[in-house]
Amino acid sequence: DAKTTQPNSMESNEEEPVHLPCNHSTISGTDYIHWYRQLPSQGPEYVIHGLTSNVNNRMASLAIAEDRKSSTLILHRATLRDAAVYYCILRGRLGEFQGAQKLVFGQGTRLTINP
Amino acid sequence: DAGVIQSPRHEVTEMGQEVTLRCKPISGHNSLFWYRQTMMRGLELLIYFNNNVPIDDSGMPEDRFSAKMPNASFSTLKIQPSEPRDSAVYFCASSLLAGGEQFFGPGTRLTVL
Numbered sequence: 165d166a167k168t169t170q171p172n173s174m175e176s177n178e179e180e181p182v183h184l185p186c187n188h189s190t191i192s193g194t195d196y197i198h199w200y201r202q203l204p205s206q207g208p209e210y211v212i213h214g215l216t217s218n219v220n221n222r223m224a225s226l227a228i229a230e231d232r233k234s235s236t237l238i239l240h241r242a243t244l245r246d247a248a249v250y251y252c253i254l255r256g257r258l259g260e261f262q263g264a265q266k267l268v269f270g271q272g273t274r275l276t277i278n279p
Numbered sequence: 280d281a282g283v284i285q286s287p288r289h290e291v292t293e294m295g296q297e298v299t300l301r302c303k304p305i306s307g308h309n310s311l312f313w314y315r316q317t318m319m320r321g322l323e324l325l326i327y328f329n330n331n332v333p334i335d336d337s338g339m340p341e342d343r344f345s346a347k348m349p350n351a352s353f354s355t356l357k358i359q360p361s362e363p364r365d366s367a368v369y370f371c372a373s374s375l376l377a378g379g380e381q382f383f384g385p386g387t388r389l390t391v392l
Contacts, residue, residue, distance in 0.1 A: 207372070210381065265310065265377045268324070
């Protein structure tokens with residue numbers, strides 16, 4: 165599985181934007197970049213995913229570098245409820261090989277939001 | 280929809296006992312995943328099913344662990360006999376499509392004394 169590298173922890177203030185980086189220098193041309201987050205005492209939840217173009221949804225934005233070797237998850241205005249561990253995961257294209265649908269979680273980035 | 284349902288939410292048992300964890304996926308979802316989370320090893324995929332058929336069980340630690348999915352609305356993860364090192368939070372997740380977004384349950388916190 166292609167690996168991702170994320171900072172162990174980050175800290176930000178409430179109502180400020182947060183940029184969570186992820187390096188994936190060995191990404192293949194068909195790997196999708198997925199982000200999940202895990203709030204305290206809960207299971208992970210999907211945040212966003214993308215392939216090449218930047219993506220936006222109601223939770224966050226995903227900015228993907230032109231060479232796809234890195235990406236950034238952007239929380240535009242962090243709240244206390246955004247405090248969680250954020251996981252950046254590479255996932256193969258469905259049908260590419262049998263294990264493509266697997267999510268392989270790393271250690272993620274623990275995001276702390278200060279009031 | 281109620282989301283993925285797991286039971287029990289907490290389980291405390293003694294070493295050597297059999298433990299059965301249960302999962303009800305979201306109705307209509309075709310893929311089901313079992314994960315284990317510990318402080319030391321993080322979140323690990325144990326096994327996953329597509330259309331009730333086990334596809335990849337390479338993450339199952341050893342023969343003491345077994346998983347079944349007798350129908351589209353129910354799956355079990357069994358540990359027999361249990362050991363203290365099995366203590367962890369076990370998550371079940373389901374997805375509509377094989378490569379789609381996974382929805383996780385609240386987890387079962389297992390403690391083996």
